[in-house]
Amino acid sequence: MSATIIDGKAIAANIREDVAQQAAKLAEKGWQPKLVSLSVGDVAAAELYVRNQQRTAESAGVEFEARNYPAETSLEQLTGIIQGLNADPRVNGIIIQRPLPDHIPVKTFQKLVHPLKDVEGMHPASIGNIVYNDLALGPCTAVAAVEILKTLPIDIEGLNVTVIGHSEIVGKPIAFLLMGLGATVTVCHHMTRSVAMHSRAADAVFVAVGKPGLVTGEMLKPGCAVIDIGINRVDGKTVGDADYDSCKDVAGWITPVPGGVGPVTVAMLMSNAVHATEMQMNHYRDAFARTDF
């Protein structure tokens, strides 16, 4: 048996189409969605990613402005810049490109972005809302991975899912999104005694660790779905965390790397941009409506 290869690009294209329609509607109302990307210092590492976001934004009808600041920009200066963008009604989403220079504490910096403009879904309030099952702006990668599972002919309610990797912005949010959909979720990580014991019992396996070949075919239940969120460079090639060849012989569905979760993640960023714009539009309207107190 050989797994069905999940076409992330096709899923992303569908999402972009919906986003483009919503973006057009918002633009008609005077609320053209706009993202601002901030990178600090040498951006070589992020450049390719930013250009990719830019292209996707254009094809999704979302304005995109990429800003780069010199490495020596202070946290105070960047704080002022973020506060300015938070206050600017023409900017609907703020993306903070990583890596950042050592003198910029990533989390502190991300927390400065107003939750209504947190299109990357990194703010603690955004994460907390997932737990409350009220998905305002979710972390793009986690939401993308779960969206991919939703496209499969599987009933997620009661599904046994094992998530390998418990990072704050990928593994944990995936777990809570899946719980919200009714799955029974087990989260494994580097301290787990036997990952295979948990992965073999799972109808769907999500892996987001950053270790090529971490998940092999012997660790899977035949016919399961494998959603591979890892992105690793091996001998100049990009590969995921799953050993693709052995896994695709056992799994029922598997995401390729590249071409799986990646493109869907960028599409979700645009979906968040539109959602954020809508929330900001309503927020302004409420502000006017509530002159009663």
Place this chain on the structure above:
Amino acid sequence: MSATIIDGKAIAANIREDVAQQAAKLAEKGWQPKLVSLSVGDVAAAELYVRNQQRTAESAGVEFEARNYPAETSLEQLTGIIQGLNADPRVNGIIIQRPLPDHIPVKTFQKLVHPLKDVEGMHPASIGNIVYNDLALGPCTAVAAVEILKTLPIDIEGLNVTVIGHSEIVGKPIAFLLMGLGATVTVCHHMTRSVAMHSRAADAVFVAVGKPGLVTGEMLKPGCAVIDIGINRVDGKTVGDADYDSCKDVAGWITPVPGGVGPVTVAMLMSNAVHATEMQMNHYRDAFARTDF
């Protein structure tokens, strides 16, 4: 074999002692911790709980003011009251007693409490911080349940834990907290195909559903720890979610109901009160220190 009965009252007493010392230190600095409890309408249901909080607060050196507002108080009026308490430096924590009248949406109301005064740990930002493993003010019941596990002679790293119940303020935060401590966590709920399959594999079982007798001895791995968060009234008696008699013959440790998680939860509320006061004190100091920009 018969399980060791976990003495929640003794654990709570230790926490209260620490809290009392910290509260005294804060009082010396002019920051006497103070909680304000808000109840709306008929409080019969909450009254016993409030009186219990009041007693615990006194024994922990925390000031406690219980306010009750008439059932017809509007959301707008209550919003104003919360905003006033948020702004008042003499108030360090706000407790919103449930149940609330139907015209007061609980979540909306809880979100009004400033995260720094959210001693119940209900604000999305508080929940999100748990995901970020940065426990500012955690939901009291969840933190209490995990604190109890910490008192046992068990290494939590790599421990297989099954959490039954995935509510936003108990089950899910417990899962997050345990992941942060290195446990491998599975979360079960009403849509889980076989809870027993997961509970039997667990070294520790947390149950927070609200169904008496949900967990029986046959569902447990011998020697495991059972932390029972359920509170149910059966024939005028208070019981948990675990079938105490059958479980205590199989488990290695078990929390009684009452006298287990309950008292520790109220103690954690006081611990949050002290922690919140500290954060507010530092927040004010930073505000003065940062005249540089």
